[in-house]
Amino acid sequence: WIVARDRALSDVVKTGVAVANAARDYTVKVDVTRLRAGAPYFYGFRAGAADSPIGKTRTLPRGRTEQVTFAVASCASFPHGYFNAYDALAKRDDVDVVIHLGDYIYEYGISGYGGETAGQLGRIPAPDVELKRLADYRQRHAQYKSEAPLQAAHALCPWIVVWDDHEVANDSFSAGAQNHQEDEGAWAQRKQAALQAYYEWMPIRDPEPGRPFEAINRSFQFGDLASLIMLETRLLARSQQLDYAKDLPIQMQRWDFSSAPVALREGEPDRPGQRLLPAVYEDVNGETRPVLDWRRAQGLVARARDLPAGFYLAPDVARLQTMLHAPERVLLGEAQEQWLAGELRASKEGGAAWQIIGNQVMVAPVDVPDLSRTPPQLAAALERLQPGVSQLLKLSRFAFPLNTDAWDGYPACRERVLQAIRDAGGNAIVLTGDTHIAWANELNDAQGRVAVELGATSITSPSESSYFTQAGVDFAGGVRARNPHVKWLDGERHGFIVLTLTREAANAEFVAVSTIVSPSYESARAAFFTIAAGEGAGVGALAGE
Structure with missing residues (x-):
């Protein structure tokens, strides 16, 4: 190998020999020391009669x-x-x-x-x-x-x-x-x-x-x-x-089962025996509304991976941020x-x-x-x-x-x-x-x-x-x-x-x-x-x- 100040590699600064072998997949690195700071240098390699292209580096x-x-x-x-x-x-x-x-x-x-x-x-x-x-x-x-x-x-x-x-x-x-x-x-x-x-x-x-x-x-x-x-x-x-695909938390809807299933609104206290079901929303005339009928919501959740157009589940962004x-x-x-x-x-x-x-x-x-x-x-x-x-x-x-x-x-x-x-x-x-x-x-x-x-x-x-x-x-x-x-x-x-x-x-x-x-x-x-x-x-x- 050779390091020089010019592209022709005539103004030589350092030269030496490095060995390529199977242990390093026949790759060679040369860490040249004691060069001038902030200076450009040119380098090249020779193996037998073959010369490498000339590269440029700098300190x-x-x-x-x-x-x-x-x-x-x-x-x-x-x-x-x-x-x-x-x-x-x-x-x-x-x-x-x-x-x-x-x-x-x-x-x-x-x-x-x-x-x-x-x-x-x-x-x-x-x-x-x-x-x-x-x-x-x-x-x-x-x-x-x-x-x-x-x-x-x-x-x-x-x-x-x-x-x-x-x-x-x-x-x-x-x-x-x-x-x-x-x-x-x-x-x-x-x-x-x-x-x-x-x-x-x-x-x-x-x-x-x-x-x-x-x-x-x-x-x-x-x-x-x-x-x-x-x-x-x-x-x-x-x-x-x-x-x-498996970690995104989904908003959940609380359902009161003390009598007929009734969706609990935000702010209402929890009820004994309440159940949770993923919250389903639908678009109606440009407005987003929750599905608040138990049987309908249950049926939609069952096909959550293929919901009809206009229906969707909602990510629980607050819970997601807590997880992250x-x-x-x-x-x-x-x-x-x-x-x-x-x-x-x-x-x-x-x-x-x-x-x-x-x-x-x-x-x-x-x-x-x-x-x-x-x-x-x-x-x-x-x-x-x-x-x-x-x-x-x-x-x-x-x-x-x-x-x-x-x-x-x-x-x-x-x-x-x-x-x-x-x-x-x-x-x-x-x-x-x-x-x-x-x-x-x-x-x-x-x-x-x-x-x-x-x-x-x-x-x-x-x-x-x-x-x-x-x-x-x-x-x-x-x-x-x-x-x-x-x-x-x-x-x-x-x-x-x-x-x-x-x-x-x-x-x-x-x-x-x-x-x-x-x-x-x-x-x-x-x-x-x-x-x-x-x-x-x-x-x-x-x-x-």
């Missing part, structure tokens, strides 16, 4: 720093399309560092997520089965690294990476995953295999001795301009997500929360202008959009695209969290973290992946704005929003109407964010590619926001062009 700056530019990316499903967004990123000349927020690979086989598109585009995942063993994860990483656009993006500049769930299995938590079943072996073994392959194939240092394999949280200091604090929200401490706020529900874990609070304080006290938090899943609270009045023909079209969504449409008149896999599933943790940001002062921007939607959100507590959240859309993975759009349903408009702190979202296009920090402001450019179903594409700006640095009062508001 972290120290002291006074006027500007840094990050590219922010996430969620690249190989079978869903071409990596045009990586290609567009590789052609930029203004990016200092790429921050990848996870779902770098996906674990599914040809019969799973993206399988139909894989056949149409000829992008068959390797291996073509779901990843469970070390050899499987290694092969999938190798397939991704064989993609020319991704190679070029890695050669552009250094990457700072963190996993999300699909590097192991969908909706993972500390003790398991939605996409891990008992007959698939021990979760600990699968997780260990996935993380071993990740550390082998990704540009990241191996864990320090004695540090948990899952402890990928760490921080980077970009001179006096910014601290980048990378979180781990999946495998260290996370409690299992609530699953609405339960103290035993953990996302970061106490140790990581304390570490984050300390990093925020140290950054502010050290004079950094910005505190950038790299995070996998949505921090902003996002309630389901009210799509309950979707015309029947559009609802039918949507049901064909997303079987089972009709029930969500009925329930969407009630405001409850859209996604309990996000921080909405762990609101007590979110409250503590927002308080830590407020206590530290400074200017905090949260970077988020996972949703396959581009977002610009303001994060608020009871006192007002605390931080800004920028969500990167996917490289290729489809969003739930796109299915609504295909059916002619305005999902984005519904989200904004119910969640005013969501200033902008786009779930239709794929791309990345370019975030440029100066001492005065942060400029966020959302870049989108025109297609992922053909390697021929165009890229363009999808949106642009400026966030002013506050003077001791926290980050400024999102200002869009």
Whole structure:
């Protein structure tokens, strides 16, 4: 290997030999030390007579720093399309560092997520089965690294990476995953295999001795301009997500059986021998009314999964929030929360202008959009695209969290973290992946704005929003109407964010590619926001062009 000051690799700074062997799947990492701070370097490898492409990297700056530019990316499903967004990123000349927020690979086989598109585009995942063993994860990483656009993006500049769930299995938590079943072996073994392959194939240092394999949280200091604090929200401490299919509490109606069954109204005292039955509501001439006839209500509850048009059950939102706020529900874990609070304080006290938090899943609270009045023909079209969504449409008149896999599933943790940001002062921007939607959100507590959240859309993975759009349903408009702190979202296009920090402001450019179903594409700006640095009062508001 060789490190030099010039692209021709003639002004050599360091050189050496590294050995590739089967123990690390023939991957090689070189951790070069004693380089000048804040300087660009070029590097290359030679194996026998073969020379690698030349890559560019740079060291972290120290002291006074006027500007840094990050590219922010996430969620690249190989079978869903071409990596045009990586290609567009590789052609930029203004990016200092790429921050990848996870779902770098996906674990599914040809019969799973993206399988139909894989056949149409000829992008068959390797291996073509779901990843469970070390050899499987290694092969999938190798397939991704064989993609020319991704190679070029890695050669552009250094990457700072963190996993999300699909590097192991969908909706993972500390003790398991939605996409891990008992007959698939021990979760600990699968997780260990996935993380071993990740550390082998990704540009990241191996864990320090004695540090948990899952402890990928760490921080980077970009001179006096910014601290980048990378979180781990999946495998260290996370409690299992609530699953609405089985965990969503439903409003209950009390019935007095002291004589003929009579529905007890709200405010009436309990009666001896009363019974509970899920409350059924019906729409009558635009008004919502409870069904208060016992036999009728009982009959409707019996067919709750297929209620007639105009009838619905109602979620018990208050009970749901109590469940979500339960103290035993953990996302970061106490140790990581304390570490984050300390990093925020140290950054502010050290004079950094910005505190950038790299995070996998949505921090902003996002309630389901009210799509309950979707015309029947559009609802039918949507049901064909997303079987089972009709029930969500009925329930969407009630405001409850859209996604309990996000921080909405762990609101007590979110409250503590927002308080830590407020206590530290400074200017905090949260970077988020996972949703396959581009977002610009303001994060608020009871006192007002605390931080800004920028969500990167996917490289290729489809969003739930796109299915609504295909059916002619305005999902984005519904989200904004119910969640005013969501200033902008786009779930239709794929791309990345370019975030440029100066001492005065942060400029966020959302870049989108025109297609992922053909390697021929165009890229363009999808949106642009400026966030002013506050003077001791926290980050400024999102200002869009």
